[in-house]
Amino acid sequence: MDLRLTKTAIEDLFYTFNNKQVLIIGDVMVDAYLWGEVERISPEAPVPVVAVTHRANRLGGAANVALNIKAMGAEPLLCSVCGKDAKSTEFIQLLDEESMFTDGVIRSPERVTTTKFRIIGNNMQMLRVDEEATHPLTKVETATLFSTIKYIIDQNNISVILFQDYDKGVITKELICKVTDYANKNHIPIAVDPKKRNFSDYKNISLFKPNLKELKEGLKLETDLHDPVHLQEAVNMLHEGQRIAHVMVTLSEKGVFISGDGHGEHIPAHRRAISDVSGAGDTVISVMALCMAANISPVDAAAIANLAGGLVCEEAGVVPVNKQKLLQEVIEAYGH
Numbered sequence: 001m002d003l004r005l006t007k008t009a010i011e012d013l014f015y016t017f018n019n020k021q022v023l024i025i026g027d028v029m030v031d032a033y034l035w036g037e038v039e040r041i042s043p044e045a046p047v048p049v050v051a052v053t054h055r056a057n058r059l060g061g062a063a064n065v066a067l068n069i070k071a072m073g074a075e076p077l078l079c080s081v082c083g084k085d086a087k088s089t090e091f092i093q094l095l096d097e098e099s100m101f102t103d104g105v106i107r108s109p110e111r112v113t114t115t116k117f118r119i120i121g122n123n124m125q126m127l128r129v130d131e132e133a134t135h136p137l138t139k140v141e142t143a144t145l146f147s148t149i150k151y152i153i154d155q156n157n158i159s160v161i162l163f164q165d166y167d168k169g170v171i172t173k174e175l176i177c178k179v180t181d182y183a184n185k186n187h188i189p190i191a192v193d194p195k196k197r198n199f200s201d202y203k204n205i206s207l208f209k210p211n212l213k214e215l216k217e218g219l220k221l222e223t224d225l226h227d228p229v230h231l232q233e234a235v236n237m238l239h240e241g242q243r244i245a246h247v248m249v250t251l252s253e254k255g256v257f258i259s260g261d262g263h264g265e266h267i268p269a270h271r272r273a274i275s276d277v278s279g280a281g282d283t284v285i286s287v288m289a290l291c292m293a294a295n296i297s298p299v300d301a302a303a304i305a306n307l308a309g310g311l312v313c314e315e316a317g318v319v320p321v322n323k324q325k326l327l328q329e330v331i332e333a334y335g336h
Contacts, residue, residue, distance in 0.1 A: 005088030005300055007335035013294055014327050020293050021156050021288075022073040025179065026062030026171060026193075028080040028105065029114035029132070030091050034060070038121035050121040059094050060116060062164035063151050064194075064320070066100060068286035069162075071320035077156065079104035079149050081141055081170050083133070087113035104148055108141055114168055125175065136169045145170070146178045153186060159293035162285065163202070167195040178202050191289040193281065194218065200242065209248045209285050209293055210240055228266070235259045246298045249285060250309070258302035265299055267306050270333070280313045284309040304330055 005013065013087040036050040059067055066076035078100065082088045084107040091113055095102045118125055135144065161183050165171045176198060183190050189206035199218030202208060210218060212225055220235055223230045229294070236246045239262055247264075249257040255269040287308040291301030307329050308321045 001167075003205050005296070005334065007331050010330050010335055013115045013291070013296060014073070014323065014330075016294050017290050017323075018073040020159040020290060021077060022065050022069045022074050022293070023079065023149070023152060023156075023158045023161045023188075024062050024069065024164060025041055025079045025175075026065070027114065027168035028059075028078070028082055028088050028091065028170075029061040029116060029166075029168070030094070031058040031060035031064075031186070032115055033120060033121045034117065048121055048126060050119055050126060051103040052231055057090050057094060059091070060271070061097045061114065061166055061168070063091070063095070064282045065162065065286050067098065067320040067322060068283050069290065070098065070100060071324050072287065072290055074159075074290055077101045077104055077158070078280070079145065079152065079154055081106045081108050081111060081137055081145055083107065083111045083113040084109045085113055086110075087115050104152055106141070106144055106148060110138060110141065134167065134169050135173045139174075142172055142175050146175055149179060150182060153182065158186075158188050159287060160191060160206075160289045163190065163192045163194075164282070164285070164288045165193060165195045165198055167197045170210070173198060173201040173318045180204055187317065189302070191285060191292060193285040203242045205242075205244055207241075207246045207248060207288065207298075208244045209250065209281075209288065211250045211252070211281065215249055226300070228264075231257060232259065232262075232264050235264060236262050248284075248288060248298075248305075250281060256284070256302050256306045256309075258298055260298050264307070265302075267299075267303050270307065270310050280309040283311075287295075287321065287326075299306045303334065307333060 034052050034055045036052040038048045038050055040049050042049050064076045069076035088107050092102055102136040111133045115130040119127045193209050194200045196217050216225055219234055225231045238244045238247050246260045253269055255267045257264055257266050284305045286307040288301055308326050
C-alpha cells in the first residue's frame, strides 16, 4: 500500500505531535522485576532458587501508554485510581521521575495498587506474581474520577481521549458514558483499547482497537475471524451496533485491519527480528490516537501505528517507541 503522505508531510506530522495533549484513562500498574542467577534447586520443593542481583520498578498498564505518548513528543495526562499503599507511592515516584502529570491519579484506601512481580533467573522469566484488585470502582470513586477528568478537560486543550482498559475495575460503564457524553459535547475524539468486561459499553466513539481474540470474545462469535469476509462482518457489528466510526483490529504477525463506514483494508506487518511482543498494543493505540488527533486519514494512521508496533517488538521487555526511529521507518516505507 502507498501512504497518502509525502516525506515533508510525514515530518510535519511528527512535529505536530509535540503540540498535542492526550488524556489517558485506565488501569495503571507497577511492573516489578527481580533479576538473579539460578545455580541450585531448593531443598524445600523442586523449584529453582533465584539469587537476586538487582530489581527495578517500571510504569505499567495505562502508564505505559502514557510513556509512549510522551516518547512521541506529546503531553500525556494520566487519570486513574490506585491503592493508598506503598506501591502507589512508588508509582507516583515513577511518574515524577519521568516528569509526568500526577494530579489525575487518585489514591483510594479501598483498593490495592496493581503490581506484577516478574522473577527472572538466568535471563529467563521463572514466575510472575500478580497483586491486584479487579472489582469495579465504587460510585463515590467513579464520581471522584469523573470530576477529576472533567476538570482536566476544562483546564487543558485535550486533542484526544484514550481509554486503556485492562479489566482491573477502574473503567466502569458509568464512567464510559459520562466521559463519552462530555467529550462529544466538547468535540474531542475518543480512542479505546478494550477488554472483555466493558466491550459492549463503548458507544459513539471515534476509534476502537481490539485484537482478534478480544473481538471474537467481545461479540460472542463462533465464526473464524481469520476469514476476511467474517472479519468485516464482525467489524460492521461494531460500526452499526455501537456507532463506532473506525475499528482497528490488530492481527499479531499479520499486521492490522482498519475499517470505516463498512469498508476495511488489511495492512500487512513488515518483516522483523522479533524479540518481545510485550507492550506492542500499547504502542499501536498511542500512535494511532496521536495520528487521529492530527486529522490524517485512518488508513495512513493505521499504517504508521502498524510500523510503530513492530518497531517495539524488536526490543526486549516493555519499552516505549523511539520517535526518531519510527519517523525514519515511515519515511523509508512510505515517503515520496
